[in-house]
Structures are given as structure tokens and as C-alpha cells.
Amino acid sequence: MSTASIVNFLKQCDIFYQFTPTQLELVANICQEAVYQKDDLIFRENSDSKELYVIVQGEVDIVVDPSLVGTLEEGTENRVIATMRRGQSFGEVALVDEGLRSASACASQKDTHLLIIPRDKLIMLCDTYPQLGYRLMYNLAADLAMKIRNTDLRIREQLLYNKSQDQK
Numbered sequence: 001m002s003t004a005s006i007v008n009f010l011k012q013c014d015i016f017y018q019f020t021p022t023q024l025e026l027v028a029n030i031c032q033e034a035v036y037q038k039d040d041l042i043f044r045e046n047s048d049s050k051e052l053y054v055i056v057q058g059e060v061d062i063v064v065d066p067s068l069v070g071t072l073e074e075g076t077e078n079r080v081i082a083t084m085r086r087g088q089s090f091g092e093v094a095l096v097d098e099g100l101r102s103a104s105a106c107a108s109q110k111d112t113h114l115l116i117i118p119r120d121k122l123i124m125l126c127d128t129y130p131q132l133g134y135r136l137m138y139n140l141a142a143d144l145a146m147k148i149r150n151t152d153l154r155i156r157e158q159l160l161y162n163k164s165q166d167q168k
């Protein structure tokens with residue numbers, strides 16, 4: 001992808017909402033591209049985290065291994081907790097804490113195109129251009145808040161479903 005086409009794509013992504021054309025170009029210049037095929041592992045749960053990912057084309061499943069919690073028996077299947085699509089980002093917690101990945105990410109369609117944004121380069125941009133940094137962190141916070149609210153809703157639904165099943 002050319003820088004211009006990356007800029008045009010980033011313009012459509014929520015985490016780059018209200019970025020100026022110059023700010024979008026600065027981000028586009030640090031993006032790396034990668035293509036994954038169906039079932040390719042992008043990163044593994046509990047691995048180091050140093051990148052943010054944005055989906056250009058295809059879908060990515062966010063997967064957790066229930067056996068890592070220790071409450072389920074070995075061999076329990078991994079669970080897809082979310083499916084991310086074009087324009088959505090994942091791996092953003094890496095920008096905040098550089099902690100271990102809380103889930104795995106796998107391509108769920110062939111020819112899944114991703115933009116990979118290295119944490120160190122993005123943080124350097126944020127430090128150099130504080131308005132860009134503020135806008136990005138604000139947008140990331142809004143995106144994470146929405147994801148937390150959706151997860152909270154799913155947990156509540158699951159708890160209510162299990163409670164109603166127990167009463168039968």
C-alpha cells in the first residue's frame with residue numbers, strides 16, 4: 001500500500017478519528033504491512049506485546065485459552081471471545097503497559113491484511129507531537145471503554161443465563 005492509501009484507510013478508523021491529514025501521514029509512515037492466511041497465529045496469549053494492529057481486510061479472532069485460568073481441565077478448547085473486522089484495532093493495551101498479551105489473535109479469513117504499528121515508534125510520535133498523542137490516547141480510551149462495556153454485557157448475560165439454567 002502506498003502512504004496515500006494508508007492515510008485514506010486510517011482516516012476511516014475510529015482510533016484515528018479527528019486526526020489531521022498531517023497526523024495521519026505521520027502514522028502511515030511508521031506502519032508496517034502483513035498478510036495472514038486463515039488460522040495463522042498473529043500473536044499468542046501471554047507473549048510480549050509491542051505492537052498495535054489495525055485490520056485493513058479480513059477478520060481476526062481474539063481467542064483465550066481457558067486452561068490458563070486453571071479451573072478447567074486440560075484439553076479444553078480455546079474460546080473465541082471477539083471477532084474483529086476491517087477498520088478495527090487490537091493489541092492496543094500494549095501501547096499502555098507493554099504487559100503480556102491477554103489473549104491470542106488468529107486470522108479467521110484468508111488474505112487478512114493488517115497494519116502493524118510498533119509501540120516505540122508510535123510513542124515517539126506522541127512525545128514529539130503532543131496533540132497527536134492526546135488525540136490518539138483519547139480515541140484509544142474511548143475504544144477500550146466500548147470494548148470493556150461490551151465484555152461486561154456479555155459477562156452479565158452469561159451469568160444471568162447460567163443462573164436461569166441452575167433454577168430449572
